[in-house]
Amino acid sequence: MKTSLINTVWFSEKRKNVLLLLYEGERDLEQIKKSLNVTTRSIMPQIKTLKNNNLIEQKQDQFCLTTIGKTIVKSMLPFISTSRIVEENKDFWASRNFDAIPPHLFSKIKDLGHYFLIEPDIHYMFELPREFVDNIPKSKSIVTFISYLHPTFLSLYLKAAQAGTNISLFVSENVLEKMKNEYLEQFNELMKITNATIFLCKENPKIPMVTVTDWFCYICLFNEEERYDHRDIISFDESSLKWCNKLFDYYKTNTQKLCQITELV
């Protein structure tokens, strides 16, 4: 029996799983049963439906996606991963302010992949999050934007720069003022190191902090009330690093719109 395509791909978890499995490559029935932990009796009707709708085909023992099957699964993936991300921490995502994220990157938040949500620990409320501090020394090149300055931030970056890490630090005017007034020595020292560069953003992205290195990315977003509630995101996925780099491309190139960057001398 032929069913509507929406019904075929979305109404049955089993069918969806068969499609997703075959997207990784062709499989025989035994492999399908083992991967999905199902019996022949329960999976065969689903395989039949998929075949009748021309989404999969059988070549001898092997099942694989047809061209339209492949095209469909490929377009299903962004929805599936976006839903997963949102559902994992719905309250968090529902309460974020996304003003700092341009539309073309907003719709691709799924690229953050297997991220971790870091909730503030009341006992360490006033320290830089450990997940951030621990991963900075593991990075070989760091790009960071900050619109607030944590007291231990500069010494952390100074240490990394001295160890040879490439650093591009983008700061808001407020941060620059604060650095000059309260951390002048560290600031000057950082400026002296050739592999570290500080940029001033004239128009600030509305975001407390975002960092991307060759190893991880770390994102702080304001909440709905435009407050920083110390709930942060860390991810190590390749796609998340690319996403963050594109975010920085946006901050850098949209100089008229977002920030005019002048290198300090």
Added chain:
Amino acid sequence: MESSLTEIVWFSEKRRKILLLLLSGPKSPEEMKKEFGVDWRSLILPLKELKEEGLVNNPERFYELSSIGKLIVENVKPIEGVLNLFEKDADYWVKRDLNAIPEYLLERIGEIEDSIITEPELNDMFEPPKEFIDHLMNSKHVHSIFSIYHPLYPSLYSKLAEKGTEISIVLTEAVLERMREDRQEELKKIQSIENINLLLYKKELCPPPIVVTDNLFSASFFNNQGMYDHRDIMSFSQSSLKWGKELFKYYQKMAIEISKSED
């Protein structure tokens, strides 16, 4: 485990249509009623469900997507488009060879909206549909790929050019050969016209014949056997034109200009 967002989006057509409508901006109850042509009462329940799921907000008189609503629906639109396209003409698409469509455009094939499949009656097998001709003749600029020689096209395009239409044509080697062999006069005429830009595509992968203008997109994708089965897809929607133009550009980039002075 079934995801609740999958359920909320895909298990009800009404909810999905509301979400996709709100993607274009906040709507008042009146606008929604008019758009769907239904009683307000029948929209109350789906809207309530969408609000409870946190996808839709209802500040004052308007309904709008929440930020996660927007995030989700942006990712519903492409797959919804693909499913609609393949659903509507399943038999056509199943039998197509889509290898000539580059990956990045195949992913976005759902952007071909409101398409119709045209299949000629047996007795006018060799004439393009009237709707096609009408739209083509009223176009201000025309981009075409000729990978099949059609005897009517050269005169049609000459006529178009005389009206001042800007025309770019990508020819495959086989078509150019054919014209050089037994359509010398036609070829010379086309080459001599100022506002026709002729390009030659020499790569192996045969592009589908397409026509994309400022008011028409038409493509003749080959079937699974690599044959032209006289079934064309045609659409007049903006998003289809955009997609078609990108397909043309993809092949245009690989083609080289045929000089006007060539004999």
